[in-house]
Amino acid sequence: MTAVTTTTAVAAPAAGELSEVRRRRRLSPGRRLPAARLAGPLTLLAVWAAASAAEALDPSAIPAPWTVLRTAGHLWTDGTLPTDVLTSLQRAGYGFAIGLTAGVVLALVSGLSRAGEALIDGTVQLNRAIPTLGLIPLFILWLGIGETFKIAIIAIVVYVPIYLNTHAALSGIDSRFVELAEVQGLSRLAFVRQVVVPGALPGFFVGLRLGVTGSWVGLVVLEQINATSGLGYMMFQAQNYGQSDVILVGLLIYGVFGLVSDSVVRLIERRVLPWRRTLGN
Secondary structure (H helix, E strand, O other), X not given: OOOOOOOOOOHHHHHHHHHHHHHHHHHOOOOOOOXXXXXXXXXXXXXXXXXXXXXXXXXXXXXXXXHHHHHHHHHHHOXXXXXXXXXXXXXXXXXXXXXXXXXXXXXXHHHHOHHHHHHHHHHHHHHXXXXXXXXXHHHHHHHOOOHHHHHHHHHHHHHHHHHHHHHHHHHOOOHHHHHHHHHHOOOHHHHHHHHHHXXXXXXXXXXXXXXXXHHHHHHHHHOOOOOOOOHHHHHHHHHHOOOHXXXXXXXXXXXXXXXXHHHHHHHHHHHHOOOOOOOOO
């Protein structure tokens, strides 16, 4: 008896699947590189150092990186820089906390209630159209020229993007999820916890990143108004004496704070939303 061997033709589908995987890989950005966000700043720093070493930059206008680093060391040693950094962190922290709370609460009330949307959304859109820094003279008349108005302005700078992005995410939740929650008989609290919060988190984190950056942008202006300490005050004093190295120290610290805070928010977002598969992951 002759043995007949049958084989299943699986080579063609496997090759097709492999080709499809390769095609998808070509379309995607590829695997995330370690410490990729530092590549741009480090390249800029290298160009700055090379131009300074080649004497292509005027040292009185743009000092060399090592000069700025030496100045930062002197400011830290004499106690000026630690005090200014701590003061700036406190102002930004208080304003950010108030703005974050206000943005989230207003977005939830507006996004989950038609009456809330009618009362809140138009007002926030009007506030958005008014330059926030243009409110400084009015807030000085209302709150005085001390710390309160600075924190209030920072809070406004923070809450607007958080509200806008969170509200947009809430409005973008598919109505079929609402119908499913009603069919399942979910309570209002369960609906918020199981449908609203997961649906709004991606937009919330976008607004949070913009709010964190905005707090530092507003702070550099506010600390030049009737301040006795802070990075902005330090830079304003340096401008009066033509100390460009001190100004660059302040700008670099602001930049580092902005980059670190944005990276922290991104890290939290990846931990909170592990199910979200995007090109950025």
